[in-house]
Amino acid sequence: MFGFICLVLATDGPPKEAGYIVFTIWELLTLVLSAVVISRSGAGRTMRIVAIICNIVFLGFFGWALVDQYPHPNEPGFVPLYS
Secondary structure, three states, rough: OOHHHHHHHHHHOOOOHHHHHHHHHHHHHHHHHHHHHHOOOOOHHHHHHHHHHHHHHHHHHHHHHHHHHHOOOOOOOOOOOOO
């Protein structure tokens, strides 16, 4: 997922709105933190709680991004699900 996000950032460019900049940074940091907590069996309880909180906040950001982008603007390459 981290690689996919970096690929999207490289091809589409970084976000321009402040909310999406924060969302992108939070998403990347949450992915890295989660990977560290999962890979280290000796991760402390505090680090696990921080990772859980980061993931919960990430889900909130994700829901906000879904609601904020509806309806999708007409642009080249976009195919709507309805005709």
